[in-house]
Amino acid sequence: MIEEKNNKEVNEKLRTQLQRVITLLNKYKLLEGFVNLQDEMNKALAESSVQKENLDELRVLLDNLHPADIADLLEALPLEDRLLIWGLVKSEYDGEVLLEASDAVRETLITDMGTHELVAAAEQLDADEIADLAPDLPQNVMEDVFRSLPIAEREHLRAAMSYPEDSVGALMDFDVITIREDVRLEVVLRYLRRLDELPDHTDQLFVVDRDEHLKGVLLINRVLVSDPDMLVSDVMTKEMITLHPDDNAEDAAHAFERYDLVSASVIDQNKKLFGRVTVNTVIDFIREKAESEALNLAGLREEEDLFAPVLKSVRNRWVWLAINLVTAFIASRVIGIFEDSIEKLVALAALMPIIAGIGGNSGNQTITMIVRALALEQINTGSAWKLITKEIGVSAVNGLIWGAVVGMFTFAIYQNVELGFVMMMAMLLNLLLAALLGVLIPLTLRKLGRDPALGSSVMITAVTDSGGFFIFLSLATLFLL
Amino acid sequence: MIEEKNNKEVNEKLRTQLQRVITLLNKYKLLEGFVNLQDEMNKALAESSVQKENLDELRVLLDNLHPADIADLLEALPLEDRLLIWGLVKSEYDGEVLLEASDAVRETLITDMGTHELVAAAEQLDADEIADLAPDLPQNVMEDVFRSLPIAEREHLRAAMSYPEDSVGALMDFDVITIREDVRLEVVLRYLRRLDELPDHTDQLFVVDRDEHLKGVLLINRVLVSDPDMLVSDVMTKEMITLHPDDNAEDAAHAFERYDLVSASVIDQNKKLFGRVTVNTVIDFIREKAESEALNLAGLREEEDLFAPVLKSVRNRWVWLAINLVTAFIASRVIGIFEDSIEKLVALAALMPIIAGIGGNSGNQTITMIVRALALEQINTGSAWKLITKEIGVSAVNGLIWGAVVGMFTFAIYQNVELGFVMMMAMLLNLLLAALLGVLIPLTLRKLGRDPALGSSVMITAVTDSGGFFIFLSLATLFLL
Structure with missing residues (x-):
């Protein structure tokens, strides 16, 4: 009998159990592979004894786990192993495990189940829980589940399914006394x-x-x-x-x-x-x-199954890469305008990424502060102006300090005082640009009714890249050539 | 009597109240300024009637708020206004409000309070709550508080203070029946x-x-x-x-x-x-x-008071800017090696940020996946290899697709087939590098006992920048010049 579970020990036990499951799985798969080479007789023999023992041991292991822990275990397994284990989980747990699994992994589990199994799993759950699974369940399964429910539960299910994902209705249950x-x-x-x-x-x-x-x-x-x-x-x-x-x-x-x-x-x-x-x-x-x-x-559209097929992952990631490509093309064309200047003073090419990089970093710092403050309702019309002046102040100080460092670095390498001075000025101006837009981008997104976090990091980086290249190369063209 | 508080209405009320507080504050400050210009008589008159009314209205407003809401309100006010309001909060709430405020804002409030006030505020709290405040309280206040506690509470306070921030001991309270x-x-x-x-x-x-x-x-x-x-x-x-x-x-x-x-x-x-x-x-x-x-x-060391003085914010942000500067210098020197090549074919300067940028984006996608999987204990020795091959697969597909796009873009602008081909190859190779290190960096940090999230984004960007420049410029030097 389990007397008491210390959480640390539980965690270590879970880790050990995952390792144990993998060992057993490998043993099982090895035998299966080996058996395929042998004649039918041997196969029957193996199946009936050793293999059964392996599977039984796995089953016992799984029966002792909490559904949340089984879900975690399934998440950590590559697809093939995951489905093998999923077949061994006792059916009373099916509903709970599906509920606890992440969307991406849940999809792989559901694809592997028959209509009958799915209906049985859903029937173990409360109306609000079924509603959580509903988007992933096939139409015919949902119809069967619906029919099998008592009237009151049907009403609950209908109600729970009618609310969008980010509303209280989606979090609600009906277990009230x-x-x-x-x-x-x-x-x-x-x-x-x-x-x-x-x-x-x-x-x-x-x-x-x-x-x-x-x-x-x-x-x-x-x-x-x-x-x-x-x-x-x-x-x-x-x-x-x-x-x-x-x-x-x-x-x-x-x-x-x-x-x-x-x-x-x-x-x-x-x-x-x-x-x-x-x-x-x-x-x-x-x-x-x-x-x-x-x-x-990080530019991932949604949660991704760690072991998702390559093409599925490509689909999940392409949108942000495409957006990034567009901004990179623009930055590239900004540099293109100044090709003559670079040809005359090739050091510009080596120096320009420094201006763009620090600007991006500084802009992202500002944006993170502002997005967080917006989420906590800390910004109102009165304080927006105060924030802009503060961020401009921070950037001015940083611009002078880091600008001086960068200017001296440039002088040390290229022995050119004017070039060092241009670097310093460009750094200062790009940091000021980053501060201004780091405040304005999220505030504008919010004003347009959009989520101020979404995409603002990409936007600020685009501005500080293209802007940084433009500022630096124009200053260089004006003062050095 | 408050019959029932609907949460949405509560939120709207809080927003209105913040606005109301600001209006009252401005009215108050305006009068103060006006009064200073008049003679003493008038001043006494104003203080005794209108101003008192304004303050009283503010006080009533604050008395009706939950300490958590007062803390939020203080966070949203610039320093001067914040301290004015803080003086009006009834002293029974002081302890709770300090507890609810963020570290940065709490500091500004504590600086404004006398020893006696602080001791009184701390005494309203439980031992575990005092322990949460302790790092911010002056030594002599803690000594007074300690002396004022009953023996059992002293033991609790001593115990609660002895555990590091990220341990269960720091979350624990002693209210057990x-x-x-x-x-x-x-x-x-x-x-x-x-x-x-x-x-x-x-x-x-x-x-x-x-x-x-x-x-x-x-x-x-x-x-x-x-x-x-x-x-x-x-x-x-x-x-x-x-x-x-x-x-x-x-x-x-x-x-x-x-x-x-x-x-x-x-x-x-x-x-x-x-x-x-x-x-x-x-x-x-x-x-x-x-x-x-x-x-x-985003490169902020810690939570920052939205209205912190400029120099304080500079201190909070400089570490990551400095690290970023070092990696930017390295990337700049990598480009420096190839200055001869760029002088011969200046288009390289305009194109190289594209390779570096997409590599960084793709590497960050991989790292985010891996860091998350590590946090959820989903990666073990068996699956690490599977993950590397999957991420390499995703990068290969992305490299071929986006490489082709970039190659065609390059050809369209520069009418140079070889240049387009070099772009495509460089893109493919830099994405493969990003995938490999996107898996290896967090796994290595974890193996060294470090937090796999901390700094891994900076590292991957450093690798894909310097690496991307190196790959592209070497390929160009080999095949084009």
Whole structure:
């Protein structure tokens, strides 16, 4: 019996188990390969004994894992091995594992399953969970699942599927316990005792009237410390955070962070209780959001299966490479204008990437600050101007310091005072350009109703590249030639 | 009375309130300036009536805000206004607001407070919260605070302060309710009822023996659905996740995500109960971690006050600019080697940034994938080789496609078939280099025990810049000149 699981040991155990699974898999595959060379007799023999043992050992290993851990294990395996293991997972876990897997890996698992298996897996889940899987499930599977559900669940599924991905509706579940305000706590306690278990993350009961309108919430912790003779209406709290299903999920996540919530009610326009959002869903949302931002920054359109086929990965990555190519072409043509100058003073060619590079780095620093401040609502019309002057100030100081360093470096190599001076001036001007646009690009994107983070790094780099080349080469043409 | 707060409305209200605060502040500051020009009589008059009214209105506004919201408001104000508002916040909130503010802003607030005020603010907090503030508090304040605490709290504070920032010890609090296993649930319920309230996020009680060794946990939800006559030992669960204070906080956060925890116990080597970690702390940790990664990627050393003085911001940003400058110098010297070639065919200067740029973009895509997979423990010795071949495959396909595009672009502009061909080859080779090092750099950093994310983007860009210039210019020198 498992007495207690220390988390560090759990992590190490998971690592060992992954290694063990791979070893067993290799043993299995080796034998399979070997057996193919032998005659049928031997094959039957091998299958019946050694191979079965290997598979059984794998199955036992998998049965002892949490579905979330199985999903992680599947993510870490190349496609072929992944499907072999997936076939061994006990079918009661199928639904949970699909839910925990990343979108990209989930797709590979679903492709491998039959209609019947998929329907069975979906039926193990709650309506809100089925809704999460729905976009990946074939049409006919969804129809079968839908038909197999009780009426109330169908309504829930329909509702959960009708909300866009980044809305509260998509995070919502329907596991709410409702009570009336005119009963005593003792009655509530007796009512709860009749249930087999409470839904996960039940930290409050929802107090509603006959028409399901939310009147308040009764915190479980208050129930425990209050006199059982008291009325719900005396113990319940009316000060609570409520969400609407079309609220922005990001805002809801901020409310959970800010007010340290475990669950929050979701109500419709008429204050009718609709469902709830729980903190575990919010954590998953925050993590996914942070990850998708990191992916977008690096020019990956979406989460990618680590072992995706080459062509699939190419498709996931081409958009940003194409955009980058266009900006690179433009920068190249800017240099093209000054080919005469470069021909006369070839040192320019070696020096120009320095100006462009530092400008890009500095611009990205500014943009990161501004995007973060916009996300936290820290910028208003009054402070925008203050920010521009501050960033210009930072760039001026940096431009003078690094400009001087770069100027001296240039002089040391080329023994040309004017060239060093041009480098310094170009550095200063490009950093000022980077600061100005580092503030203006995200503010403008926001004003246009776009996500200020998306693409702003590419844009600033394009500006500091082309701009840096232009500034440096024009100054050089003016003062040196 | 506040009946119910809809989150969307709360957000809008916060925005309006920030605007209102700014309006009031400006009104106040305008009058102050005006008054200075008048004689003393008028000044006294103004101070006693209009100005007082303005300040009072601000004070009322602030009193109705949650400390977390006040902290947000302070973050969004320039330094001078921030300190004016900070003076108006009621002192009972001081501790909470300091706790909620970001490190950079907290520093500005603390600098503005006297020893006495700081001690009073700290005394409102729990030991684990004081420990969070401790690094920012002056030595003498910490000594006063320490002396004012009861013995048990002192022990907690000492313990909480002894753990590094990224450990479970730093996330831990001490608000645990412990019970014995040989009592009936009814006794537990009666015991709870004697308390005024339960600590936030109490979803389980900790079952310990006489020596405080953890025997199991009693889930509140199980208490509610079980017969009060049952013994704790029959209802409690022994299957639970436990943490050690020196465990990695990131691992603990993964456990909360994976197993949907609300709280988890922290025990020492001898299984003695030490404290607990709750989900709200974990959410804050996840958010901060994601943010500091985003900041590091952009070359900001740490979180920066949006309205920090220019020189402070320069200090925060110089390290990465300096590193970037070194890599840019190296790239510049690589080009320097080929100055003769560029002099002969000046088109090379215009074309070389294209090769370097796309290489950098593609390398960063690979590195992001690998860093993410490493964080999720998806890479083991067996799969590393598979990943390299996959990334090489993706690069080969991209190299051929984009190489062809670039080659045709080059031919269209310079009417030179050989030059187009060299561009295509250079593109292909630089993308292959980017793929190879995009996998190897993070894997090597990890093997050296370093954070695979930190600096790997700078490194890959350095390689694809210098490498790209070298590949392109050597090929051009070999085949064109």
